[in-house]
Amino acid sequence: MSATATEQIVDEVTFDIDERGVATVTINRPRVLNAVDRATHDWLNEIWASIENNRDVRVVVITGGGQKAFCVGADMSADAVDKTGLEYWAELDPNGFGGLSLRTTLDVPVIAKVNGYALGGGMEIVLGADIVIAADTAKFGLTEPRVGRLALDGGIHQLVRRIPYTQAMGLLLTGRKAPAEELQRMGLVNEVAAAADLDAAVDRWVEQILACAPTSVRAVKQMVTRTTHLTAQEARAMRLPALMDALDSEDSAEGVAAFQQKRQPVWPGR
Missing domain, CATH: 1.10.12 (Lyase 2-enoyl-coa Hydratase; Chain  A, domain 2)
Incomplete structure (x- = not known):
């Protein structure tokens, strides 16, 4: 990978660890509503691997850049969309979408700070988190059936394990977008906050984790x-x-x- 390409990926996925040991991972591609292409996915995998090997990291916050979206899943404008469904299925990452949705080796708590749309793979990233804090303007959905696809990176299998069966199937079989308050009632979202208060809400949860050993x-x-x-x-x-x-x-x-x-x-x- 060239230096130029690496610099672009770093710009599109920012990663920071503060003095408290709080890591912030931001999918920073607002021009495509933080959709993830192959290069972005690979960089996210590298970030999760580095966190696994860093005992100084105590909690991770993952979010999306800009005001509109957390992540809307795979970048449908990228060349990966040209693959057949079988080709896509054969190349699925064992760690799931964004290297997180099915990851079992990350022993650090992950908070999803959902600042906007969490659709498709973005919803799968949410399902890979431990705690979900959402803006009241956020919307969630496994929308793949509406474009002839399937939520194969953990969406189908994780959702029915996280919320009641009929609620999960109501989302899976319609591909509809549901507001944050509805997902909170279902039990998937821990807290819904006004968009202006989202950072403060997330930091309250971070501080409670940091208070623990x-x-x-x-x-x-x-x-x-x-x-x-x-x-x-x-x-x-x-x-x-x-x-x-x-x-x-x-x-x-x-x-x-x-x-x-x-x-x-x-x-x-x-």
């Missing part, structure tokens, strides 16, 4: 992600790496000490 948060995410196919008893018996780290961590000792000393904990993060 990093090792505990990682363990919770890993235990949930990797044991959903098991019974509760089977899941409890799993000796997952993040669980074992948390049980024998400095965070665990610090939490007890802070409670006994009636002070706020200062998490070592290990």
